[in-house]
Amino acid sequence: MSSADAAEVTDAELAAMHHAAGLARGIAGRTSPNPPVAAVILDPAGRRLGEGVTQPAGGEHAEVMALREVGEAARGATAVVTLEPCNHTGRTGPCTEALLAAGITRVVFAVSDPNPLAAGGGDRLRAAGVEVVAGPARELVAEGALRPWLHSVALSRPFVTWKFASTLDGRSAAADGTSKWISNPVSRTDVHELRDIVDAIVVGSNTVLLDDPQLTVRGVGGAADGELTQRQPLRVVIDRRHRVPPDAQIFDDAAETLVLDTAVPRFALKALYDRGIRHVLLEGGATLAGAFLEAGLVDEVVAYIAPKLLGAGPAALNDAGITSMVDAVTLEVSDVIRLGDDVKIVARPSRPAGQEE
Numbered sequence: 397m398s399s400a401d402a403a404e405v406t407d408a409e410l411a412a413m414h415h416a417a418g419l420a421r422g423i424a425g426r427t428s429p430n431p432p433v434a435a436v437i438l439d440p441a442g443r444r445l446g447e448g449v450t451q452p453a454g455g456e457h458a459e460v461m462a463l464r465e466v467g468e469a470a471r472g473a474t475a476v477v478t479l480e481p482c483n484h485t486g487r488t489g490p491c492t493e494a495l496l497a498a499g500i501t502r503v504v505f506a507v508s509d510p511n512p513l514a515a516g517g518g519d520r521l522r523a524a525g526v527e528v529v530a531g532p533a534r535e536l537v538a539e540g541a542l543r544p545w546l547h548s549v550a551l552s553r554p555f556v557t558w559k560f561a562s563t564l565d566g567r568s569a570a571a572d573g574t575s576k577w578i579s580n581p582v583s584r585t586d587v588h589e590l591r592d593i594v595d596a597i598v599v600g601s602n603t604v605l606l607d608d609p610q611l612t613v614r615g616v617g618g619a620a621d622g623e624l625t626q627r628q629p630l631r632v633v634i635d636r637r638h639r640v641p642p643d644a645q646i647f648d649d650a651a652e653t654l655v656l657d658t659a660v661p662r663f664a665l666k667a668l669y670d671r672g673i674r675h676v677l678l679e680g681g682a683t684l685a686g687a688f689l690e691a692g693l694v695d696e697v698v699a700y701i702a703p704k705l706l707g708a709g710p711a712a713l714n715d716a717g718i719t720s721m722v723d724a725v726t727l728e729v730s731d732v733i734r735l736g737d738d739v740k741i742v743a744r745p746s747r748p749a750g751q752e753e
């Protein structure tokens with residue numbers, strides 16, 4: 397974005413973009429393989445006429461939803477959109493044409509579409525005489541709800557968030573194998589919030605064999621305490637030797653479950669990408685997490701650290717092929733949050749994006 401572009405934006409448009417970024421956060425995990433996008437329509441005086449968000453895959457895009465709400469009043473109005481309007485016919489028609497047909501005369505978008513199939517929307521609109529401003533609040537949007545999708549389009553694999561809970565001395569279970577309730581109830585609810593915004597939850601076979609987890613989203617997103625949330629992410633177990641028994645809880649009918657028997661995390665991610673998965677939550681255990689980290693396939697780390705000491709028991713992370721301090725994976729911390737007495741740390745490996753071994 398050039399500074400000239402930024403200067404062209406009105407305060408009302410900037411406020412609308414911030415509002416749209418918030419709306420987009422509310423649909424994270426519900427649109428894949430499409431991006432979570434929001435659009436706001438403003439009249440020439442900067443008043444909000446309507447808004448819309450991308451519908452689940454196969455449904456309408458944000459611009460069309462917003463235009464539908466606004467109707468005839470869209471003539472001569474401005475569309476503020478978090479992502480460049482798409483310029484191709486997929487399961488729905490191009491948003492560029494919908495904006496033109498509705499009589500929108502100005503479009504402000506934050507992030508250019510990196511998907512070569514859908515890109516060129518800005519140019520198409522300009523060519524049709526629409527005033528187009530690209531780039532306002534780009535960072536806010538690109539680092540917000542769109543981040544996993546942008547990453548996955550750039551790398552042709554899902555964005556991977558590795559989540560773990562450990563004691564202060566880095567143990568993910570006690571020596572006797574008990575691992576339940578390391579973190580406190582506030583942290584556990586937070587994990588459900590995290591599950592609620594991803595497309596798939598991935599675990600290794602041992603985690604299923606030892607813990608028999610449900611791997612569902614419960615008690616958040618409008619569901620009552622302990623109850624299943626309406627949308628559930630795909631449950632994935634990487635089980636090379638087919639050791640997980642059919643009566644494991646992950647095979648109940650609360651959500652869909654996929655068993656992958658590949659030993660190569662990259663192939664597992666490719667299989668998930670091909671199914672439309674754009675954001676994966678890697679929930680352990682330590683062995684599988686080590687394999688992902690070694691392959692350079694962890695994009696974000698979310699750690700719940702409980703103020704407990706065990707002194708013995710399995711580590712939160714097993715061998716990741718690192719033998720010397722100079723090879724340690726260095727993380728850039730983006731958030732440190734107190735959840736009761738637990739501490740949540742959100743960080744990302746500081747290697748440049750896309751640099752994988």
Ligand SMILES: NC(=O)c1ccc[n+]([C@@H]2O[C@H](COP(=O)([O-])OP(=O)(O)OC[C@H]3O[C@@H](n4cnc5c(N)ncnc54)[C@H](OP(=O)(O)O)[C@@H]3O)[C@@H](O)[C@H]2O)c1
Binds near residue numbers: 714
């Ligand atoms: N505190 C936490 O946040 C947390 C979260 C989850 C789990 N846990 C704890 O972690 C423990 C289980 O962890 P774990 O380390 O024993 O097992 P794990 O990581 O869940 O599973 C390891 C297994 O995954 C399979 N696997 C598939 N692809 C692999 C690859 N590329 N590299 C390595 N393994 C691959 C292997 O089994 P096959 O050869 O049979 O395929 C391997 O033995 C449990 O005690 C659980 O309670 C803690």
